[in-house]
Amino acid sequence: MTDTHVHDGGAHAEGKLWGGRFTGASAPALERLSRSPEQYFSLVPEDVAGSLAHAGELERAGIITGEERASIAAALEQLVVDHREGAIRPLPQDEDVHGYLERELIARLGPLGGKIRAGRSRNDQTANDLRLHLRRVIPEIAEGVRELTETLLARSREVEGVVAPGFTHLQNAQPILFSQQLLAHAFPLARDLTRLENARLACMASPLGAAAMAGSTLAGDQRAMAADMGYDDVVRNSIDAVSSRDHVVDFLYAGAMLGADLSRLCEEICLWSSQQFGWARLDDAWSTGSSIMPQKKNPDIAELARGKTGRLIANLSGMLATLKSLPFAYNRDLSEDKHYVFDTAGTLRTILPALTGLVRTVGFDAGAMRRQAVQGFTLATEIADWLAEQGLPFSEAHDVAGRSVVHCEARDIGLEDLTAEDLRAIDERLTPEVLERLTLESAVARRTGANGTSPERVREQQAALADLLEASRSASQNGRSPQ
């Protein structure tokens, strides 16, 4: 559209759902601002689903005959096909998907096409379209999350028995099973699945029938319309139906939190694949090279996904900022909602398969992990714990173990290299029995508390995660709206 492009005012301006009370034409700058972004026009199936339900209601209300409803329905269904196949497309003067489809419907059915508008408004239509859209995309995203989580679980099972250093403050802390570290990324993703599912449930009440905001004098059976569209409830208050977008925020939050969780995994993959760590070898198909340094193999997928977390968070905070202080019912500000939803959904759909492929194919170096697992005196807690078991107050035990570290540092050896003689020199309470505690296997195997790193506990964690994934899969197939 150019600056010189001005449409006639008046009720018959094509693609515009208003105009009768205007005598002058719209300013091009207004039209540019008001026109929906291109992607909004992709909500054709959702808008048609709402129109089909609404046509049914108009028939029940006696506004159109059964025959008229059938013709309208057939034409609407054809519009979905024609739009999908590219036989029709939005024109520059179509303000939004609602105007686009009505223009096409009138072109096909003549004045009958104009009957569909009775008893509804774009305010309830747009609210309905986005809820239907979220009901479709959330399960798709959840499936991507489940695939990644399942891949982490499979890799966790594959590296059974591999010991690695566990970290706090990015400093070696205590030995762990690497399979547990992988699960530490999988469990948050399982919770993200719950968040996504909650967001989907929040979309399960229909706003259709609220019309502009007060409800309609013509069409009143919102329950029947809701059922036609597969909702399990109706939004109780018509003003709330057109003005609230907290379900959108629920989705954007689930997306932002998922992004933050993914970014933590990504960050570790970057570290694991660094020369300093040397834990991971990226597969050729899932890594990239450098234009100048021939030796390079970069974890671009992990970096790109980590970077996109910024967008996911921005979409959440942007939507909240849009919603803040909006008065009364519908305000045009709300048309920003789709922008955020499309961006978050598109971002996640791009990230998830790439990350899943990366995780599925990355090679792990168990030897490097094991060598590093003792570095930084990670067995020091074993000495302190053993002394505590012998009855020493932990404050003293801690001190003795600390002096053991100093002893080793001075000799450039590790705690695992200590001899009975060394122990005696450090403290007479350190008898040779402590030596059998100073192995990686012992440190890991003794952490048998319910959520610990011992092999049997990690196997339980794997089984628990598998159950969560199973539950998530069946939950996404049903569930009621919390409304």
Ligand code: ARG
């Ligand atoms: N095009 C709008 C949107 O993007 C829907 C129209 C809402 N109603 C109105 N009176 N302009 O959500």
